[in-house]
Amino acid sequence: EAGVAQSPRYKIIEKRQSVAFWCNPISGHATLYWYQQILGQGPKLLIQFQNNGVVDDSQLPKDRFSAERLKGVDSTLKIQPAKLEDSAVYLCASSLSLAGGPYEQYFGPGTRLTVT
Amino acid sequence: DQQVKQNSPSLSVQEGRISILNCDYTNSMFDYFLWYKKYPAEGPTFLISISSIKDKNEDGRFTVFLNKSAKHLSLHIVPSQPGDSAVYFCAASGQTGANNLFFGTGTRLTVIP
Numbered sequence: 726e727a728g729v730a731q732s733p734r735y736k737i738i739e740k741r742q743s744v745a746f747w748c749n750p751i752s753g754h755a756t757l758y759w760y761q762q763i764l765g766q767g768p769k770l771l772i773q774f775q776n777n778g779v780v781d782d783s784q785l786p787k788d789r790f791s792a793e794r795l796k797g798v799d800s801t802l803k804i805q806p807a808k809l810e811d812s813a814v815y816l817c818a819s820s821l822s823l824a825g826g827p828y829e830q831y832f833g834p835g836t837r838l839t840v841t
Numbered sequence: 842d843q844q845v846k847q848n849s850p851s852l853s854v855q856e857g858r859i860s861i862l863n864c865d866y867t868n869s870m871f872d873y874f875l876w877y878k879k880y881p882a883e884g885p886t887f888l889i890s891i892s893s894i895k896d897k898n899e900d901g902r903f904t905v906f907l908n909k910s911a912k913h914l915s916l917h918i919v920p921s922q923p924g925d926s927a928v929y930f931c932a933a934s935g936q937t938g939a940n941n942l943f944f945g946t947g948t949r950l951t952v953i954p
Contacts, residue, residue: 729884756940767932767944767946768930768942829887831887835884
């Protein structure tokens with residue numbers, strides 16, 4: 726079974742530029758999550774999708790961050806414009822569903838973003 | 842506000858001995874707890890979980906203990922192997938319907954051959 730795929734693996738941009746990350750979850754997983762992990766900290770949830778609907782985006786800085794999962798499969802997270810404090814690893818995870826859970830979340834390898 | 846805490850940033854253990862990683866939480870609504878293991882340049886890998894209706898769950902060399910009254914859980918690895926060297930994250934979620942995970946800051950385990 727293929728795992729969660731993410732691209733790119735690394736990205737370096739200057740502040741005020743924009744960047745986008747892509748995630749393809751495990752096949753059949755209805756729930757998709759984006760996490761931000763700052764160095765020395767644990768992952769922090771940014772947004773959660775169930776199929777193509779947003780379940781929780783309370784921690785997403787909506788003035789600069791946006792995410793979509795249009796067809797209920799893969800997802801894109803965008804930052805525009807980027808700030809220095811956005812330097813982090815962006816992790817995508819997926820799980821089977823919300824109904825009947827909780828279920829373990831399976832993580833992709835992450836995208837390491839450096840904002841200079 | 843850190844709702845899940847791992848107060849030991851690092852732990853070193855001899856190969857073959859027991860590794861004990863600890864985790865405390867503050868939110869009494871949490872009822873599902875997980876441990877993840879992370880190698881450098883990889884995403885966290887699910888290791889073991891426990892529901893609040895249990896106080897122990899075992900999977901091979903890994904056992905998780907939950908003490909709800911103390912809001913404390915621990916992961917025991919016996920016997921420890923050099924391949925267990927990684928960062929271990931404790932995570933918790935509640936029955937909010939959203940399955941959000943709240944993570945601790947991690948403990949770096951080093952198993953010395």
